[in-house]
Amino acid sequence: MLAEVLRRLMATIPVMVVVAIAVFALLHVTPGDPAVIIAGDYATADDIARIRAKLGLDRPFLTQVGIWLSQVVRGDLGTSIFSGLPVSTLIKQRAEATVSLTILAMLISVGVGVPLGIVAAWKKGSWIDRLVMVVAVSGFSMPVFWLGFVLVYVFAISFAWLPVQGYQPLAAGLWPFLRHLILPAVTLSVIYMALVARMTRASMLGVLGEDYIRTAFAKGLPPGRVLVRHALKNASLPVVTIIGIGFALLIGGAVVTESVFALPGLGRLTVDAIVRRDYPVIQGVLLIVSGVYVLINLVIDMLYVVLDPRIRY
Amino acid sequence: MRDLSRRQFLAGTTAAAAAATVRAPFAHAQKRGGTMRFIPHADLKVLDPIWTTAYITRNHSYMIYDTLFGTDDKLQIKPQMVDKWGSTDRGMKWSFTLRDGLKWHDGPPVVAEDAVESIKRWTKRDPLGKLLAAHTAKITPVDKKTFALELAQPFGPVLDALGKPSSNVPFIMPARIAATPDTEQIKEFVGSGPFRFVKDEWQPGNQVVYVRNAEYVPRGDTPSGSTGGKKVNLDKVIWRYIPDAATAAAALDAGEIDWWENPPLDFVPRIEKNAALATFVTDPRGTQGWVRPNHLQPPFNNKKARQALLYMVDQPAYLQAAIGQPKFYKTCPALFTCGGPWESAAGAPPKQDLARARQLLKESGYDGRPVVVLDPTDIALTHGAALVTRELMTQIGFNVDLQSMDWSTVVARRAKKDPPAQGGWNLLFTWWIASDVINPAVHAGISGAGASAWFGWPENGEIEKLKTDWVRATDRGRQKQIAEEIQKIAYDEVMYVPFGQWVLPTAFRKNVQGILQFPAPVFWNVSIA
Numbered sequence: 001m002l003a004e005v006l007r008r009l010m011a012t013i014p015v016m017v018v019v020a021i022a023v024f025a026l027l028h029v030t031p032g033d034p035a036v037i038i039a040g041d042y043a044t045a046d047d048i049a050r051i052r053a054k055l056g057l058d059r060p061f062l063t064q065v066g067i068w069l070s071q072v073v074r075g076d077l078g079t080s081i082f083s084g085l086p087v088s089t090l091i092k093q094r095a096e097a098t099v100s101l102t103i104l105a106m107l108i109s110v111g112v113g114v115p116l117g118i119v120a121a122w123k124k125g126s127w128i129d130r131l132v133m134v135v136a137v138s139g140f141s142m143p144v145f146w147l148g149f150v151l152v153y154v155f156a157i158s159f160a161w162l163p164v165q166g167y168q169p170l171a172a173g174l175w176p177f178l179r180h181l182i183l184p185a186v187t188l189s190v191i192y193m194a195l196v197a198r199m200t201r202a203s204m205l206g207v208l209g210e211d212y213i214r215t216a217f218a219k220g221l222p223p224g225r226v227l228v229r230h231a232l233k234n235a236s237l238p239v240v241t242i243i244g245i246g247f248a249l250l251i252g253g254a255v256v257t258e259s260v261f262a263l264p265g266l267g268r269l270t271v272d273a274i275v276r277r278d279y280p281v282i283q284g285v286l287l288i289v290s291g292v293y294v295l296i297n298l299v300i301d302m303l304y305v306v307l308d309p310r311i312r313y
Numbered sequence: 314m315r316d317l318s319r320r321q322f323l324a325g326t327t328a329a330a331a332a333a334t335v336r337a338p339f340a341h342a343q344k345r346g347g348t349m350r351f352i353p354h355a356d357l358k359v360l361d362p363i364w365t366t367a368y369i370t371r372n373h374s375y376m377i378y379d380t381l382f383g384t385d386d387k388l389q390i391k392p393q394m395v396d397k398w399g400s401t402d403r404g405m406k407w408s409f410t411l412r413d414g415l416k417w418h419d420g421p422p423v424v425a426e427d428a429v430e431s432i433k434r435w436t437k438r439d440p441l442g443k444l445l446a447a448h449t450a451k452i453t454p455v456d457k458k459t460f461a462l463e464l465a466q467p468f469g470p471v472l473d474a475l476g477k478p479s480s481n482v483p484f485i486m487p488a489r490i491a492a493t494p495d496t497e498q499i500k501e502f503v504g505s506g507p508f509r510f511v512k513d514e515w516q517p518g519n520q521v522v523y524v525r526n527a528e529y530v531p532r533g534d535t536p537s538g539s540t541g542g543k544k545v546n547l548d549k550v551i552w553r554y555i556p557d558a559a560t561a562a563a564a565l566d567a568g569e570i571d572w573w574e575n576p577p578l579d580f581v582p583r584i585e586k587n588a589a590l591a592t593f594v595t596d597p598r599g600t601q602g603w604v605r606p607n608h609l610q611p612p613f614n615n616k617k618a619r620q621a622l623l624y625m626v627d628q629p630a631y632l633q634a635a636i637g638q639p640k641f642y643k644t645c646p647a648l649f650t651c652g653g654p655w656e657s658a659a660g661a662p663p664k665q666d667l668a669r670a671r672q673l674l675k676e677s678g679y680d681g682r683p684v685v686v687l688d689p690t691d692i693a694l695t696h697g698a699a700l701v702t703r704e705l706m707t708q709i710g711f712n713v714d715l716q717s718m719d720w721s722t723v724v725a726r727r728a729k730k731d732p733p734a735q736g737g738w739n740l741l742f743t744w745w746i747a748s749d750v751i752n753p754a755v756h757a758g759i760s761g762a763g764a765s766a767w768f769g770w771p772e773n774g775e776i777e778k779l780k781t782d783w784v785r786a787t788d789r790g791r792q793k794q795i796a797e798e799i800q801k802i803a804y805d806e807v808m809y810v811p812f813g814q815w816v817l818p819t820a821f822r823k824n825v826q827g828i829l830q831f832p833a834p835v836f837w838n839v840s841i842a
Contacts, residue, residue, distance in 0.1 A: 031718070031722045031725055031726065032721045032722050032724070032725045033724075033725040033728075036724055036725045036728050037721060037724050037725070038359075038364070038365060040365055040366035040367070040480075041366055041757055041767065042366065042438070042439070042440050042757060042767070044765050045728075045764070045765075047496075048728065050496050051496060054496055054497065080358075080517070082358035082359050082517075083358050083359065083360075083517045084360075084498050084500070085517065090517065093516050093519070094518070149559055149563075152560070152563050153563070156563065156567055157563055157566060157567055160567065163567075163569060164560060164563045164564045164566075164567045164569055165553075165555060165560050165563070165564050165569065166553070166564075166569070259556055259557050259560075260557055260559075260560055261560065262553070262554075262555040262556070262557065262560050262561075262564070264516055264518060264519035264520075268518055268556070269518055272356060272358075272517075272518050275719070275720075275721055276358065276721065277721055277725075278358075
């Protein structure tokens with residue numbers, strides 16, 4: 001197992017190199033030029049050329065790639081063209097909000113979606129099943145920004161229970177931290193909750209028809225124990241897969257949620273950087289995020305082995 | 314400023330003349346202390362006001378730096394850091410003495426050398442500064458508090474240059490910082506202004522924090538614009554960048570924010586109905602919109618084709634599409650803005666005349682080639698203008714190729730002089746605040762400098778000569794006459810077509826008092842009751 005983990009970790013290196021080069025290449029074929037944006041309205045062609053030279057943007061593409069990769073290998077993600085701050089500092093400033101939001105949204109999604117899926121499968125065809133599926137389809141169909149504004153209107157404006165926007169780090173205290181994250185996390189989790197509920201239901205339905213489940217019920221085991229310990233464990237592989245994919249979706253979906261709730265997260269950092277063509281920031285964030293995706297996939301693969309001993313790598 | 318930061322600045326777009334001006338929120342009894350939570354129009358990314366022309370950087374710099382002269386709400390230039398000044402030899406030799414009590418945030422006193430180095434760096438980037446430098450023989454410190462400016466040629470707007478209110482503003486920095494090359498960003502942010510910048514709490518994309526500079530000694534006179542006593546009542550100012558307008562509106566409504574610099578106009582009626590909120594137009598001269606042709610490429614390398622545009626544009630139609638609410642806009646024929654000292658209708662066409670536009674286009678020999686119009690769809694204002702333009706151009710016989718893109722792409726694309734088929738362009742839309750187009754010396758659009766003129770690159774020697782005459786004129790009447798001559802030529806050559814003028818309201822909770830009229834939001838004189 002450990003050898004497999006190490007082997008897979010080593011295998012991520014070429015993946016990351018390919019990702020890094022692809023990101024770099026894509027950015028440099030995108031229209032837009034940070035030197036022109038920096039130079040401003042009154043700049044002459046010479047001014048722009050001087051700024052491009054200063055930023056190293058006048059060098060051949062392969063030279064730029066080489067310089068950037070050599071910096072990355074040394075742990076240096078570069079410096080923002082605009083703010084002059086190190087990209088690693090900008091990522092550190094933003095990572096906590098995004099990670100907190102993603103984890104809380106995932107907890108809500110799984111904490112609510114999995115039980116709903118189990119109950120819907122157990123009560124297949126009943127009004128409970130239909131209700132759960134109506135809720136799931138509705139949740140899946142609601143635009144994140146719309147739901148966000150509805151929640152803000154109800155809970156922040158009308159009742160004034162929660163703040164409209166902003167973020168407080170965990171260091172500021174648990175309640176201030178949670179207060180600012182509840183609405184964004186609920187908003188972000190709804191779609192994914194629906195996905196988890198549907199996937200859990202479908203997976204459970206396949207398992208609940210098995211002989212060993214019938215046997216467990218026949219032995220007189222309580223339904224909760226049968227559903228969770230016997231059925232869910234065997235139905236969990238597709239659910240775990242979808243949770244893994246979900247992390248990626250949540251990080252992507254966080255862009256909208258972060259904008260609606262003015263959360264200073266990685267999503268907004270990326271969008272702002274793209275708008276300004278702040279290449280080092282975009283490259284740095286995408287590299288880190290793609291690295292996180294690769295690691296999540298690795299963890300999911302390892303979980304398969306834990307959940308199903310028949311699986312071998 | 315044609316920089317990204319203007320996107321949110323005009324996101325929903327904006328406001329009209331004095332009609333929209335709610336009562337000025339001057340305080341009767343100003344409370345000392347408190348924290349102001351403010352939503353700026355854009356995210357503060359760049360901290361060097363000489364390196365960039367972005368308005369958000371200018372606004373940040375008004376917090377932490379001071380200026381030698383300022384501009385009041387009547388556009389009068391008045392001293393700020395300067396105590397005494399004077400000129401001799403018919404305005405060829407100037408002397409400026411700094412007032413007492415000026416100190417840098419890190420302790421040392423402000424000296425004349427700081428002012429000299431700051432002015433030198435500013436003159437390398439700013440167009441008016443470059444003109445001043447071109448007319449200057451030398452600028453040197455005389456003693457700790459006095460410096461001298463000796464002109465090589467007559468230059469009328471010396472004080473206007475040093476008191477220039479908008480980007481690039483000649484902010485005064487310590488000499489060691491001002492010695493940074495103009496192509497590099499400064500790395501220290503030490504000013505002598507009324508607030509200190511808390512760099513450790515700066516989070517680009519989220520917040521900027523300022524605290525009161527307890528050492529600041531304001532002038533004794535009444536504050537007006539960037540002149541007078543910059544009396545600071547607030548202990549702390551937090552700029553919270555909230556890019557989504559609906560979220561910003563909700564935050565203001567819920568009392569999480571005190572002051573929102575530029576709400577989109579769609580939100581203004583709702584704000585005006587809220588008893589806890591108020592609006593106020595801080596820059597009553599507002600903003601001017603442009604349709605700018607590329608003079609290098611056909612068909613607009615032909616004067617008659619450009620004149621067809623002039624007779625095609627109907628300001629009310631553009632303003633309705635771009636701004637939407639009549640109380641916030643007005644038609645204006647003056648290229649140097651309506652409400653400014655050089656306002657004139659000289660040379661402007663009397664009204665839209667599509668028949669004449671068609672005829673002029675025909676006379677231009679237009680061959681039906683596609684005309685590439687840049688349409689930044691992420692900016693409501695210019696997108697609206699682009700759609701009206703396509704409709705009108707089609708009506709008069711142009712074959713329009715409306716190309717949708719984001720503003721960043723426009724910024725890169727507009728710099729290309731290539732033919733439109735090779736990545737260039739024929740027509741673009743932009744806007745400038747009044748302070749940036751208020752006279753011939755600062756107006757970027759009225760330049761005949763060809764390749765070195767603003768994007769569109771018109772070439773006209775007569776305009777250049779007249780602009781030189783204008784800056785060398787020291788008589789107000791003569792300047793007015795020259796400004797009118799320049800405007801006539803600019804209209805005849807169709808350097809650009811103005812599509813109107815509008816104003817932007819600011820919104821705040823009613824416990825905020827003392828907001829001043831000025832193109833930038835300033836926080837001195839402001840208090841929270």
